Amino acid sequence: MSFWVMAASAAVMAANTPAAADEQDQVERKLDEEIVVTGRMPTFKTDVVQVGAFRNQSILDTPASVAVIPRALLDAQGATGLEDALRNTPGVTQQATSPTTSNNFVSRGVLMNARTNYRLNGALQIINLSPVPIENKQRVELLKGVSALYYGLATPSGIVNVVTKRAGGQPVTNAYINGDAEGSIGGGLDIGRKFGDAGQFGARINAYASHVETPIDGVNGHRYLVSGAFDWQATGRLSLKLDVEHYRRATDEPGGIALSAFQLLDHIPDPHHRYAPVNAPYRTWSTNVLGRADYALGDDWSIRAEAGLAQSRRQRSRADFSFTGAATVASGAGRISGNYAPDQAYRNEYVRGEIAGKVETLGITHDLLFGVARNRQVQEDQHQASYTAVAQNIDDPVAIDFGSLVFAAPKLQPGSVNIDTGVYAMDIAHVGEKLLLIGGVRRVLYDTEDSTGNYRMTAWTPTGGVVVKPTPTSSLYFTYIEGLESAGTAPAGTTNEGDVLAPVLSKQIEAGARIEVAGALASVAYFHIDRGLSYTDSSNVYVVNGRAIHQGVEASVQGSLTRQLSVALSGQYLSATQRNTGIAAQDGKRVDNTPRWSASLFVQYRPAALPALGVNAGMYYTGLRYADARNLYAMPGYTTYSLGADYKIRLPDARALTLRVNGDNITNTRYWSTGGSVFYVGLARQIRFSASMDF
Template sequence: MPILLIAALAAEPAAATEALATAVDQAGERPLDEEIVVNGRRGFRTEAVQVGAFRNQSILDTPATIAVMPRTLLDAQGAVGLEEALRNTPGVTQQATSPITSNNFVARGVLMNARTNYRLNGALQVVNLSPIPIENKQRVELLKGVSALYYGIATPSGIVNVVAKRAGSRPVTSAYANGDAEGSYGIGVDLGRRFGTDGQFGARLNGYSGHIETPIDGVNGGRYMVSGAFDWQASERLALKLDVEHYWRDTDEPGSITLAAARLLSGVPDPHHRYAPVDAPYRTWSTNLLGRADYALATDWSLRVEGGLAASRRQRSRADFSFTSATTGPRTGAGRLSGNYTPDQSYRNEYVRGELAGTLPTFGIRHELLFGVARNRQVQRDQHQYSYTPVAQNLFEPVAIPFRSLVFAATPRLQPGSVNVDTGLYALDLAHVGERLLLIGGVRRVLYDTERDRAGFTLRAWTPTAGAVFRPSSGSSLYVTYIEGLESAGTAPAGASNEGDVLPPVTSRQTEVGARMQIAGALASVAWFHIDRGLDYLNAANLYVVDGRARHRGVEASLQGNVTPRLSVSLAGQYLDAIQRQTGVVAQNGKRVDNAPRWSGSAFAEYRPAPLPDLAVSAGAFYTGARYADALNSFRLPGYVTVSLGASYRVHLDRGGTLTLRVNGDNLADRRYWATGGANLYAGLARQVRFSAATEF
């Protein structure tokens, strides 16, 4: 598989396996819902990635650290959201918001921007202020590090890509129900078909609706999701795709503990406690629409055009607990809640991309060429935020405070809207020198404009990419890459004095050296990385600023797949040394970047005993090392391990159908830990037990 064939034909006839394989060879694009089958069960190994410039690329030929969580792994763990998916890749933490309401991820010590670092099908920027559902997703991918060539302005933490389920060669008719020990319940359907005389049409429909209960007292809600993924092989040359999804979620804000209050505690408070007022809302609505057309111009050249829209709205009430007295508060629990309510936050991402790709042989070297232009327009409307008069609360014995009893300020704080336009023109040359060596060279011209409250800035820059991949054998590869990029310093987070302010982009540089090797039915990877970037943090005045540089370097390793015919594993670990430099604050220079654990890792295994081939048992452990909540390293968040166990059993029904029963338990030791870093801390969730039943016909 060439390292990049971005504009390959998209859909394949699905009448038979041989026809499908032929279509894959002709189009240069493999179906991403293919699965490794071992003794009638699916394993964890994946063969291809879709994220960024590596779309439909063999993982062995991908010169970057990419973690792929396929549907089989997500099902084995009973995953219900991105948090459960990304815990399988090390170095991922959360910050500023409760995992109950939304995910604000950090990778390699760098915050993932909620409006630039999350993608649907490797393309559309989705807004992660509204939790992304995964019931209708075939896989979750995380491309770590700088990704400027293809994605333009984005933080060098990584790109999270969610890949939609699509109709394949096998018809899908599935219904399922799930729930947990807290009282949650939900039902869903998954239907997939190819039809037409030659299987030229495909449709995959998904729907889910459920009631949410959490381990936090009185924090509950509901959600639903509907989606459709449609394909049409209009002719031998033209293929069309359309994806649409809409999802809604309504939960309660549980309330955070301010960093000042957490400093006075001897440990993590009871994770069952809710501090926020009763019915303090966190509601989100999101709609994503993505269309794509692929046209084969000639044997070796093709054109891709795609565009889409991501729209999201949010209602949010914040509640932050602090002690009224630093002396008596930690002993009695007496404190107060302060916060605000934003009734309408509106975000919109408009996306369009056009690409021309083809092959050009010169003097025995085969060049895979890519020329493209992409434009992302982000719109954030003005927001009116209403603060409320602080009210009494107790950390150890929280009282129920009706949300309607709060006294809000008559005059709201205005957070001005903004419009950011990121336009990029890029070119990439992948030079295949013989069968074993690939040389990579590319550049992107960045044209970035932003407007905010009648003020803004314009930025023009070149961001180069270079690298090489060497294949010592058919089952191994070595690579080295150098990438420069521009990253948005992001938006000042909740709790900052300048909350909501958008900071200008800064430069980041990354070097990575890595190796991969097939071992039995698994793939082993190891990589060393070095990132130098502008440093953003909360300063002593509680302002979110960009000042100085940060150096993030470390080693990451993983093993994923089938180590024996009946044992599937997903193992990963990371060592990270993230240091602040040139900040202008003597006490801060040389300190570790906040919320960046030095050690982290995950281990998950599923075993299928030979005497009971329809039974699977699993176990996992997920470790996050000690990290600091603030830039001055004045408050240390202890490391922790959570342990998971699971089991599933498949019952064979009449006419070839199956019923799969599953149970999963997370944090079974009921470990107390801080789930987030930053100015506002949230306790990790207490023990959870989930169960599901899924039929497939």
Template sequence: MMIVGLAAWAAGGIVAPAAEPAPAAVDAQRGEVALDGEELVVVGRRAPSFGADTVQVGAFRNRSLLDTPATVAVMTRSLLDAQGAQGLDDALRNAAGITQQSTSPITTNSFVSRGIFLNPRTNYRLNGGLQVVNMAPIPIEDKQRVEMLKGVSALYYGLGTPSGIVNVVTKRAGPRPVTSLQITGDAEGGVGGGVDIGRRFGAAQAFGVRINGAIGHLAFPIDGVDGRRVVAAGAFDWQATPRLVLKLDLEYYRRSTDEQGGISLPAPVGAVRGIGGTITLPPVPDPRLRLAPRDAPYITWGRNVLARADYELGGGWSLRAEGGTAQARRQRAQSNLGQIDLATGAGVLVSVYTPDQDYRNGYLRAELAGTVATLGIRHELLFGYTRNRQFQSDQHRQSFRNVAQNLYDPRTIDYAALVPSTMRIGPGGVNIDTGLYVMDIAHLGARWLAIGGLRHVDYATRAAPADFTIRTWTPTAGLVFRPGPRSSLYGTYIEGLESAGTAPDGTANAGDILPPVVSRQYELGGRLEIAGATASLAGFVIDRGLDYTDLRNVQVVDGRALHRGVEASLQGRLGHGLSVLLSGQYLEAVQRRTGVAAQNGKQVENTPRWAGSAFVEYRPAFLPGVAVNAGAYHTGRRWSDPQNRALLPAYTTYGLGASYRWRRGDGPAMTARINADNLTDARYWATGGTTLYAGLGRTVRASLTLDY
């Protein structure tokens, strides 16, 4: 049965928050309080806990997790602090089945969810709205939580791959002042510091300001690879009138590092015109060895601005308007080692420099929401308009003459000594995604909700070598059932139009914008609250257009892919002092009707059948202020090419950590923390696809936080 429109329900989440503010919520670990439930929510009823009572992604704002008919992983501030998380990769490893593709783990992470690429220009959101560009690593110092909404989200978000939405939610000022200072360091010599200040002031505390800043020297367990980063962010609120609330978010971040070299997927031996044959992968190299030229740059800048106004009209109706801009710039010198002699390690290093990658998104949204009653049925109605404009500049790719390099014993190559060869201009372009949507959530008694929604899509791309315009309708429909106060059952059917994104680095048409394709998702699931934790179980089917790298090393859209899987999670508190986040996924993703017979029936590349994560923190009652934690993160075997000739082995990394919080007299509360990741120093391939990167070796980092 095709039931419950995920996006339809999502948009329904706007009705209540826009009409009246949610009650104040407390972050038990930091003692912070939010004026509305949107940006800062209960992280657990008893401090500390990894549990989340509500969802903030997109229109799910302030919707109970039990009433959210979708697979959502919520990484709360308490969890991020316990793990010493420093970026999205640290946060998203807690969501089962997230893999990486194309880029080095130390630069900008390119994520894959449910076997589908997360488009860096459409699938990352700030406070549920603005499309931020994940070409510059998104900071998390100023974030209260990171959410991963898996699957199709077409009604509210329009075009985007059906992998899911990564939503980062900013910290905001609450009634209690916040002044926090942090010093960080690691075993490789990296050092940094940050500040977090929150205040409310004015008549009736109508104004709120939250400022976050960070600066640091980056060091990595890779020979001669280091860098710098700067983050500055502000969240501003104003209760202008009893009915009008205004909000503004500003972010600037810059990161400059050296680039690590990747491994080009070897050519198949015995292939006939690219079909068949075998691919023998080299052993995973020592992750401490630098393959790229010395001082090869990877420099990014990010700027985000998001403004929003909520106005209560009265009579159960409200208006919301928001808009903003997001920009990311990148300079990258990518180097890949290929033609490797497995006996000696000798190979050829191919380097390309792209100095002018510029991506800009413009965002507008307006909504009218309210409730009406007919024949004893209460309807939550939503009418919305949204427009996203994506700009990508022309990109001048400077190639250099190939140089010799060795996988096992790399020599030092100065980037300045590389000799330029050919120049290619990657075409820029503009995408404009305009949507009109309407939705009705009908309350059928106390236990049932019937949901229907429809979006009109008007999508235009202006880019070489081809322009195209698509206009279509994407429906959703569904049902939600609440057997009891602590349980729910749901299902979803959603149609979406997804952009196939841009051809990834390493392909012959890298940077080219690919045409959109239709995707359909079915999902059935349920949740149950157990002893302070929330257990979730869901099964899903996604039928989508397939994009892959063909025999010419060109990224194309061709054929279909069927992704079928099951996900389960347990998140929250189990007993006194014990907090957990467990997740697991089984996924079967198969290619169909492609133009290459050898691909049909084969597993989609970079898609593990089994994946899971487990993180546990324990705070013993007999040692006040002490916490210890442990984590394990598993990625199963996956293929690295569409014809399933290159198999990447499964791997598991382990982490340990501890913290101690104390206060002396009237001084600040101090928290000392230490975390170690990849404790066993395992060697593994961190990415799949046409370019392979080794995962980082063992890392140890520490921090000292002072809360005044």
């Protein structure tokens, strides 16, 4: 795509020419929205995107739907994780995991693969089996749809990109505490500096620790984070970056509700109930390391090299509730069953090399990009032991000692290695000031090694498109993209749980428009995705069979409508249907866990007479979804509401104290937060608070 090419060349050139320090600092100040000493208040509007090769590219020139949740919006909402960030994007739901343990997101009706669809700084594949912290992140981005040209194998749901905080033009020293009404309490430090004779070194250090309580009875734990983002402008041409982060989380598994039990329920259970045994563990450890070097070969050509490693370990004990029969539903009597996996280990190894430059032909400027990337995913051998079902009651749960469970002999689940190698080339032709023509292709070589044998899949995945800019503040675009995607891993509760399905081909067309209005950006896009259909069949086996057509329209307005009023408004209409399954009762039905309508609205108001005060309110709507492929069982639509306020107190010596309180699901609405093969009730009302001191 054009924006990828332009960014890969323009951003690298800007970072490595003699004027690099000034230009790079301007970009960092745009992203460093915590710093308000310049007189510019934080804003929800974003001018640049950071995902993929189009890092630092104007969002008006980006021919794809990109939802950007900047630090200002995260802070206003009191966000503590990705689930808080992505609720601002339409059509994002969760599947098969508890919101208190990990996030399994679905976008445009397509599951985001936990090992291919999450990126650190637009590059390293991080592993989202451990909840991704956002205390050290400057923004969260969601590039929606097919992204094969630059990212290779990934589901066409989208790429979630988390961008780390970095040292900017102003020093940062911030200490904060936060907590909630359930009893959680935590604190952290954020320190950023540039140093050296010419400010050529930069470092941003973040640390956070907390005790975690949840609205679910007895589900608690702790989490930790330490990270560093380091920069070195070694010469006028060479710049280096290094990111290191380590985070841990230890909480309890609350227990889910199996599809068979969900089908018999006529109500949504109490969101405070825990069905899993006491101290049933969900423990994760993750470390991510990413290095990058940019070198300017001259005025028009540059090279980039990146390499990284993501490692994650997990211990998990599943507990799924089911009824012993239809006759027991009225009494709530049933049982829990599940398994314990103490040694799940995953590793992603990443390397990329690129060369980018400009060529003039017949008055047309071509931005060229050539690159090669390799992602090696390793899943170690795992041991898993099932336990004998234990009596439980869905309406009046009893405490079950985890140590009292009777486990069968552990079974070995063999590991696997997936290697995604891609060689790609892109050309963007700048025809005058208002037209970009896009062409690109990627050669995919995908190798898999597992207990069933080895195989290789190869494919060409082309991309084409056009961007038109009628005015400097508006743009129109159209793109066509093909890509290979992993069909996913069989989810918890299925007969073939843990099996990795073979890749399938997906195709996407998208057309959209953007325009700046006052201090906000308005966007609208139509999308059509044709992909292999994966679902849990009537035999409880996760399969790929037939095709799924996901098409719809989404729109958003984000930014400042006046000096006092900021908004983040988005909505989506989605039609996701199943085709060619060979099952008459399934063809034409809606893909499970896909809402037809979804929307979010968040507004913040700062009175002109009292600008230190901010008050906010939010509304988040998810429409009716079906729980199964045949659309026999529905999850009702729901709306949750939020309220919040913050107040900044100016102190001597340029210090400032910010006090904040936020309430989510303030009406205590009961709803199903996840679909898939296992169902979890959404969290009850939460009240969070924080105090942050800038020194």
